[in-house]
Amino acid sequence: RENFKSRLGFILISAGCAIGIGNVWKFPYVAGRNGGGIFVLFYLFFLVAVGVPVLTMEFAVGRASGKSVIRGYEALEPKKSKWHLHGYAALFGNYMLMMFYTMVTGWMMYYAWLAVSGQLEANSKVQSTTEQFADMLANPGTMILWTVIAIAIAFGICALGLQNGVEKVTKVMMLLLITLMIVLAVNSVMRDTTGEGLRFYLIPDIERAGQKGWGNVIFAAMTHAFFTLSVGMGSMSIFGSYLEKDHKITGEALNVVILDTLIAIIAGIIIIPSCFAYGIQPD
Numbered sequence: 001r002e003n004f005k006s007r008l009g010f011i012l013i014s015a016g017c018a019i020g021i022g023n024v025w026k027f028p029y030v031a032g033r034n035g036g037g038i039f040v041l042f043y044l045f046f047l048v049a050v051g052v053p054v055l056t057m058e059f060a061v062g063r064a065s066g067k068s069v070i071r072g073y074e075a076l077e078p079k080k081s082k083w084h085l086h087g088y089a090a091l092f093g094n095y096m097l098m099m100f101y102t103m104v105t106g107w108m109m110y111y112a113w114l115a116v117s118g119q120l121e122a123n124s125k126v127q128s129t130t131e132q133f134a135d136m137l138a139n140p141g142t143m144i145l146w147t148v149i150a151i152a153i154a155f156g157i158c159a160l161g162l163q164n165g166v167e168k169v170t171k172v173m174m175l176l177l178i179t180l181m182i183v184l185a186v187n188s189v190m191r192d193t194t195g196e197g198l199r200f201y202l203i204p205d206i207e208r209a210g211q212k213g214w215g216n217v218i219f220a221a222m223t224h225a226f227f228t229l230s231v232g233m234g235s236m237s238i239f240g241s242y243l244e245k246d247h248k249i250t251g252e253a254l255n256v257v258i259l260d261t262l263i264a265i266i267a268g269i270i271i272i273p274s275c276f277a278y279g280i281q282p283d
Contacts, residue, residue, distance in 0.1 A: 001066060002162040003244045009167040011252065012174040014239050015259040019177075021104065022228035023260065028201070028268040030224055034217045035209030037202045040265075042221035047229075047257055050222065054231045055253040062240025063249065069094065069234035072241060090234030097233065102154070106146030110136065162242055181263065184270045188277075197273030229260060 004010040031039045065072035070087035077083035114120035120132070136142060157165045188194065209217045226232055240249070275281070 005163045011255050013170045014256045016170050016174050018229045018260040019263045023264040024267045027264040028271040034220050035205045037204035038209045046222045046225035051225045051229050056250050058236035059240035059249040062237035063243045066241050093233040102150050103147050105150040110146045181266050185266050188270045188273045191277045193276040194273045197276040201268050201272040
């Protein structure tokens with residue numbers, strides 16, 4: 001069984017699994033809807049109190065077994081116990097995630113093609129962009145084609161192996177993603193409406209949180225901490241199974257959480273002020 005070639009490769013791959021729709025799409029609007037900075041503070045608390053320990057345990061299960069998500073629980077469970085059933089639930093969960101993410105990846109590749117081919121106007125009105133998205137959703141053939149392309153590319157990368165395929169490609173893609181998001185964040189904060197957007201996003205709004213209900217705000221922060229780290233599905237235990245014994249898994253979990261959180265915060269800085277600039281409801 002291969003191991004990761006470098007510590008950076010493991011951190012970027014694990015963070016790459018955690019960083020996704022939860023950070024870039026969901027986090028900004030959930031934060032905006034649940035009191036801005038109040039939600040962010042609760043979210044950070046649950047990341048430290050719950051996210052880091054659960055992520056550490058998933059890495060531990062993977063590294064201790066050195067096996068897949070099903071075989072890992074079978075190898076580690078005491079005799080006559082039922083922990084292996086969670087392995088099957090985790091496998092099902094990962095398949096469901098893949099069905100979802102490959103479709104959305106197809107959407108993004110399709111949009112990239114529209115932009116490169118000049119069919120997506122950079123300065124088009126919000127209404128025309130919305131109509132373009134609706135047109136795509138109404139065309140199953142287009143979505144299936146781009147989903148198949150996304151799946152084929154992913155299979156091709158995985159076929160190259162852990163170090164020569166997944167690790168090499170993820171290093172490049174993650175560093176490009178971080179660079180792109182920093183550029184977008186700088187662009188976003190230079191707009192005239194930035195102050196209004198950042199106040200909505202980052203300054204605690206007691207009144208807005210009270211209207212939403214404090215219990216709902218706290219629950220949303222806790223569930224989002226799980227969602228954004230991709231814990232509970234066994235995904236992280238899979239990465240842990242390729243981790244060498246000399247790595248300190250608590251430290252690795254903390255590094256993944258920090259990188260994941262930074263991306264979520266930056267995504268909010270990109271999206272919320274842009275919503276104000278283009279007159280889009282941030283919820």
